Every structure is written in structure tokens, then in C-alpha cells.
Amino acid sequence: MDALERIPPRRGRAQRLVQGQTLRIINTHGSQVVDFWAFSAEDPLEFLSMEHLRASLGRIFPKAGDALVTNRRRPILTLTQDTSPGVHDTLIAACDSHRYAGLGCRDYHENCTDNLHAAMRAIGQRAPECPSPLNLWMNIPVDAAGGVAFEAPVSKPGDYVDMRAEMDCIAVMSACPQDMLPINGEACTPMEAHYTLV
Amino acid sequence: MDALERIPPRRGRAQRLVQGQTLRIINTHGSQVVDFWAFSAEDPLEFLSMEHLRASLGRIFPKAGDALVTNRRRPILTLTQDTSPGVHDTLIAACDSHRYAGLGCRDYHENCTDNLHAAMRAIGQRAPECPSPLNLWMNIPVDAAGGVAFEAPVSKPGDYVDMRAEMDCIAVMSACPQDMLPINGEACTPMEAHYTLV
Numbered sequence: 001m002d003a004l005e006r007i008p009p010r011r012g013r014a015q016r017l018v019q020g021q022t023l024r025i026i027n028t029h030g031s032q033v034v035d036f037w038a039f040s041a042e043d044p045l046e047f048l049s050m051e052h053l054r055a056s057l058g059r060i061f062p063k064a065g066d067a068l069v070t071n072r073r074r075p076i077l078t079l080t081q082d083t084s085p086g087v088h089d090t091l092i093a094a095c096d097s098h099r100y101a102g103l104g105c106r107d108y109h110e111n112c113t114d115n116l117h118a119a120m121r122a123i124g125q126r127a128p129e130c131p132s133p134l135n136l137w138m139n140i141p142v143d144a145a146g147g148v149a150f151e152a153p154v155s156k157p158g159d160y161v162d163m164r165a166e167m168d169c170i171a172v173m174s175a176c177p178q179d180m181l182p183i184n185g186e187a188c189t190p191m192e193a194h195y196t197l198v
Numbered sequence: 199m200d201a202l203e204r205i206p207p208r209r210g211r212a213q214r215l216v217q218g219q220t221l222r223i224i225n226t227h228g229s230q231v232v233d234f235w236a237f238s239a240e241d242p243l244e245f246l247s248m249e250h251l252r253a254s255l256g257r258i259f260p261k262a263g264d265a266l267v268t269n270r271r272r273p274i275l276t277l278t279q280d281t282s283p284g285v286h287d288t289l290i291a292a293c294d295s296h297r298y299a300g301l302g303c304r305d306y307h308e309n310c311t312d313n314l315h316a317a318m319r320a321i322g323q324r325a326p327e328c329p330s331p332l333n334l335w336m337n338i339p340v341d342a343a344g345g346v347a348f349e350a351p352v353s354k355p356g357d358y359v360d361m362r363a364e365m366d367c368i369a370v371m372s373a374c375p376q377d378m379l380p381i382n383g384e385a386c387t388p389m390e391a392h393y394t395l396v
Contacts, residue, residue, distance in 0.1 A: 050249070051291035051330040060289065060344040071328075073296040091258065091289075093249035098271040129327055130269075132249040142340060146258040 002197040007034065009190045010177035012115030014123045016041065017165035017197075022080065025173060026194040027137055030157035031185030033176040034193050035094050035112040035133040038068070038076050041168035044125065046070045048077070050090040050132040060090055060142065062134070068163070071131075075166040084159035089138035091148060094130055095178055103180045110177035119172050127172075135176075136161060138183060152182045162198065200395040205232065207388045208375035210313030212321045214239065215363035215395075220278065223371060224392040225335055228355035229383030231374040232391050233292050233310040233331040236266070236274050239366035242323065244268045246275070248288040248330040258288055258340065260332070266361070269329075273364040282357035287336035289346060292328055293376055301378045313372035323368060334359060336374075336381060350380045360396060 004026075007013045012035075017023055025034055040046035049071040054060055056069045064082045067075035093099075094116065100109035113130045120127045137159070139151040163171075173195060179188045202224075205211045210233075215221055223232055238244035247269040252258055254267045262280045265273035291297075292314065298307035311328045318325045335357070337349040361369075371393060377386045 049291065051289065054346060055290050055297075058346055060340060060346060071291070073294075073300055091249065092253050093247065093269070096271075099253075102271055132330065142258060142344070144342065146340070148252060148256055148258060 004194045004196050007173050007175045007193045007195065009175050009192050010110040012112070012119035012172060012174035013195070014119040014125065014170055014172045015195065016123070017169050017171055019165050019168050022162050022164045022198050023171055024160050024162050024196050024198045025136060026158065026160040026196070027084065027155050028157065028194050029191040030155055030159065031153045032191045032193050033138040033153065033178070033184050034136040035174040035176055036136050037116060037131055037133055037172040039127065039170045040070065040076065041170055044170070045128050046072050047131050048134065050134065054090060061086065061088060062090070067166070068134070076169050077163040077165055079161060080164050081162040084137060084155040084161070087137065087139050087154050089135035089140040090132070091140055092135060092138065094133045094174070095176065100180070105180070112174040112176055115174035116172050119174070120170070123170070125170060150181050150183050152185050202392045202394050205371050205373045205391045205393065207373050207390050208308040210310070210317035210370060210372035211393070212317040212323065212368055212370045213393065214321070215367050215369055217363050217366050220360050220362045220396045221369055222358050222360050222394050222396045223334060224356065224358040225282065225353050226355065226392050227389040228353055228357065229351045230389045230391050231336040231351060231376070231382050232334040233372040233374055234334050235314060235329055235331055235370040237325065237368045238268065238274065239368055242368070243326050244270050245329050246332065248332065252288060259284065259286060260288070265364070266332070274367050275361040275363055277359060278362050279360040282335060282353040282359070285335065285337050285352050287333035287338040288330070289338055290333060290336065292331045292372070293374065298378070303378070308375035310372040310374055314370050317370050317372070318368070321368070348379050348381050350383050
């Protein structure tokens, strides 16, 4: 296992993956949502796409063994292991400045959309857009009438997911800065997370 | 009411809307899915976004009275009336050439993604990407375990939805060419639809 890399609270990181490498993302403190994206290294216009993934899986939530597909319906990663109860979200947009303004924030608030673009720029890449993210550990229950709620994660400290690259790609992770809703736990305190290559 | 405009089977149409105008989309034959997009006329990088809409509504399905928001979380349209049972889809990507290849199609198959881009080009515009569409009348039930199914529409001939423009925008509609799954009815025969300004 390589060294542990830190995703600071409220910040994003991008990591290049070679086909066959496995990325482990760790919920160090247990209740931190990590927004996740993946872009093809060859052509960043091809990326992990939630609306294509739901059609491919026939489910709104991915689980271990699932191929995670792009907007060209090709596997970019495989979710090989998940030590958490598997409650992740594919439905909700990354937070952005407009979201925090709507919640009453008057000043700049860190957000996952800006974190995506900053993390890509930091490795000399450019995200062509902000795709709908795979929100790891984000707990968005859907009821029988189609209602969705924003709940605290059900994961525990040290839970991790492993994803194997099915093509050379760039993975981007953002430790979600949401502190106005309990999406990162009832304490509303965004925390660090970690990742490594295994 | 203006003249009825035809959306031919398997094809797309784009229509400019001025703030305050209401677009009526008619399911002429009752079981035709119409993929729907809307882009700001001022800046097409702002568009109707399903992942932002679900967060805004707290529901995965929109209903009459709902503001339909953009990727900047501003209302672009209001769904003012819906004569159908309200079964629409916000979860599934527009069909594309990769989808039909995956279903076994060897030759070109018309698809909603190409229809979006062609319809925009036909009025001298360019879609910056293919946002996840609002799939009018598309019947994608979600079960308690998060499973999704592809079912025939529950609408009837002549059902319509009215949407009022909340900003100057471009609406794009595609009469979905899907004929390999029963998403446009058990006969798997894509049909025309119509629209008008009311």
C-alpha cells in the first residue's frame, strides 16, 4: 500500500490512476461525505456519469462489484470493495456558491464544485464541466413517493471504498464543506478524509 | 393559442421562449416519451439541471407548481399544468449511439443526444453539453431498494404539460427514438408529439 494522502477538510484533491490501479478512499472520521468524479486521461470529455450509471445498473445506488460507467457507457472504474453499509448518493448535485447563497450565506463558502475545478487545475488539467458527482457516504433516502431527505451518514470511522481503474483516468475527491445541513454528520463540522493506492 | 408545431417521430425541435411565455408539450398519441432540455438564452452554459432540480424540490419527480431550476439554482421554467398522472423521469440519461450499440444495434440509430445537438444547430445555437434531460412521460419506477425499471408510459392521448418561461430561454424537445425497449409503449413504435405556445 502506498502512503496515505490527505484530503483536507473543505478541500479537493485529484489523483491520476493507471488502468488496473486501485484507489482506496477512506472516511477517516466516519461521517464525512466525499464527492467523487473520474475523467478519462485520454479525453476528459469522457467522465463518470450518474445518469448513465443509473441506467446501466438498474439501481440508483452502486454496490461492490459494480462497473461505474462514463457518459459513453464504458466502465471507467469498478467498485471492488465497500466496508460501509453502502449508503452513497447518485442523485444530488455538487454544492456550489449558488447553493450556499440560497442557504443564506453572504460571503464566499468553500464548495465541491470549486474544489473540483481547483483540484484539476492543480495537476495541470481542466474539468470540462462539473458532472453530477458520486457522493460517497452521502445519505439521501428516497421514499415511496419519490421524496428525498438530507440525512447524516451511516458510515463509521475508517470505512473505505476501493475502486479499480478500468482505463487511465483522473480521480477527483472533495471533502464536502457543507456545514449548514447535517449531511456531514449532526455536528455540521466538515472533516478531513484520506486516500491511497492499494 | 399559436399553431401546433410537430415534433416528428425520432426527431428533435428547439423553440425560443421569452420570459412569461408558456410552452405546451402534447403527448399526441399518448405513449411517447419527450426528452426535454432548457438553456438560458443569455448564456447557454446555464441550463435546466436534474441534479440541481432534485435537491431544490426534495423529490425525484416534478409536479404542477414546481419551479424547474438551472445548474445555477435559478428557476428557468415553472411547471404550471400537467394533465397526465405526473409520471416523468429525472434519473436516466438521454439515449445516445453508445446506448443503442450496447443494445445490439450495429448501424446508426437515431437518439435523443444527437437530436438535442441537431435541434440547437438548426436554430443557430450550440448546446455546450447534453445535460441529463427531464424525460416527460417516461416511466421509471424506483423501488424501496433503489432499483429502477423501464416501463411503458401511463399517459393517455392528448395529455399535455405547460411550462412557463421564467427567463428568456431555448426549449429543446426530442420525440425519443427508443424502439428496442417498451419505454415509448409496448408496441415499441416511436410516434410524433406536438407543442404550441399558449
